[in-house]
Amino acid sequence: MNYKLTIIVPVYNEEENLERVEKELSSYLKIATVPTAVLFVNDGSKDKSQTMIEAICNRNDAFDFVLFKENRGLSAAIKAGFDYADTELVGYIDSDLQTSPEDFNILLEHIDQNELVTGVRADRKDSFVKNMSSKIANGIRRAFTKDGMDDTGCPLKIIKTDYAKRIPMFRGLHRFLPAMIMLQNGRVTQVPVRHFPRIAGTAKFGVWNRLLGPLMDCFAYLWMKKKYINYDVAKTSK
Incomplete structure (x- = not known):
């Protein structure tokens, strides 16, 4: 099948969520507005996640996986x-499913006019501490990057793949995807999406890496922005 969108699902010790991930993503593929595939990226899980992922992929033709030898982090x-990914578009959703795959259809409505569309979690169902730390971190990042994005931590995005593949990723850069697309002169926009409480598993980020981590990453981004190489080819004989 000629897929147009690949949904990336990073996984790290999410055995309690994977049955629900399979169910919700399988349901979404039936209503997706473009032909869609799923790619699990197992970030070196220590639980039964890989066994479950392989079983899911064996049951579903549209599901594939990549397994890391060891834990390398969300950005990796x-x-x-x-x-x-070998499709025109790539999407991204967390395996905790605090956002709904159905809302990819909302993002897809805007992707023709943009190179990246990100969700903004409306009415977040997180703790006060988590919400406040994320709000502060987003404010710090916005001051550094001037990207105008309110919620880059939202785990629901769609990007044109040729732009995504040109992003020079480093640890923590998942928070800077809109800014990195803008460095390529790409267009970005944000749209509200639904948010739900975490039902199973444990959060992988605490207050420390929601605040101090993003602050340190901002300096790395500024260095990269200064050194970033961007060019457009006018003509080639190749």
């Missing part, structure tokens, strides 16, 4: 998804 998992 997203980069691997970009590297292995």
